Amino acid sequence: MATRLSDLFSNSRLVIGLLANLLSSICIVFINKWIYVHYGFPNMTLTLIHFVVTWLGLWVCQKMDIFAPKSLQPTKIIWLALSFCGFVAFTNLSLQNNTIGTYQLAKAMTTPVIIGIQTMYYKKTFSTKIKLTLVPITLGVILNSYYDVRFSLLGVVFATLGVFVTSLYQVWVGAKQHELQVNSMQLLYYQAPMSSAFLLTLVPFFEPLSGEGGIFGPWSFPALAMVMLSGLIAFLVNLSIYWIIGNTSAVTYNMFGHFKFCITLIGGYVLFQDPLSLNQGVGILCTLTGILSYTHFKLAEQEEGKSRLVQRP
Template sequence: IPITLGVILNSYYDVKFNFLGMVFAALGVLVTSLYQVWVGAKQHELQVNSMQLLYYQAPMSSAMLLVVVPFFEPVFGEGGIFGPWSVSAVLTVLLSGIIAFMVNLSIYWIIGNTSPVTYNMFGHFKFCITLCGGYVLFQDPLSVNQGLGIACTLFGILAYTHCKLREQEGNKSRLAQRP
């Protein structure tokens, strides 16, 4: 609850809302949540590590995108997939691919070793650090309400971490007491 309240406070005082944006945001949250739960379930079901899951998932994602991309991106000519490419464009695409690989690998590793909820806590923490970093490094304006939102979110993350650590200690002590 504190995390949700904190994210709402930050978003409400930072972003302009409209109905279409809310629909896309809700769909994004739904799809992302389902994806994260699926990653955790498949990793445990198949008994694979993060690298193995990525090895099998990446070709399927590429095949699905191969069908969809031509509807949204030009295929031939200037700026097209099969058009002329500059060296900087090729390097940018390669760098983007490497970063995407590393992001996916870290997602699978965190979810596989913890849970989708813990991964989301990490994402909210990253969000708070990004907002604070923007304020400190670039003097981005930060309203009092956004500050309260960040504090509320961080409180929720700390409470979640405390509860998880307590749960782990309880599990360890129960295992130690078993004959």
């Protein structure tokens, strides 16, 4: 009985974490897109605000004894901090330079790239069925991106960099939590300010600090309110990503991301009237076919693995 209650409590915590990530991830995409379209707020500055708000949120959490900070050597997390900068900055630049449909479809390539990284550098193995599902996913992303009426080489470059750096980041999040024996809050508490410092040195070289379009420019109250709301939601996104990957895996996190994929894709066309061609529709169907097949085979393999463990004497 005690074991069942423990399993139920553990599953309920996982469900809450997944729901928090689902809602916050969808909201952050639409709010950021709204900020770019209607206010023209600078991308890297918005990313910096996200980092600072994330660290402040964690500082409040540790003051409330929600978690206890653990001393970590900066050299142990420097690459994670840099990849965090790239992850947020490139995905925001992809969102800024692509339609939401293309942006979201490009993110579907994260799963194949993670599988490639884990196969080459972490010696993990994946079944042939799983590998074959990557074909329609990749084909669908290429079709949609190529026939996007807002197709631009710059948008494709940012989307590609975003996928690669995001994949590295997600793999390293799980690896570092295991290596350093820390939970999601403890790791993010040290990594967020380090990422903020890296980005702070770059912002003045790429974006104005004052005047039109600068962080100290004449922004309206609604614009500043939306930016702060975006920062608060980014805190929830960052924290839930760490928590989910730390308690499951990077691949499982991306499986869950497929639900966000569908909802965000539909929302982009409804809220921002992003145009959709026939070839893009075919690309979306290809990607969805690969995603659903991947999810089906992955869940089947997990159930088979559990059955083997139960049957062992």
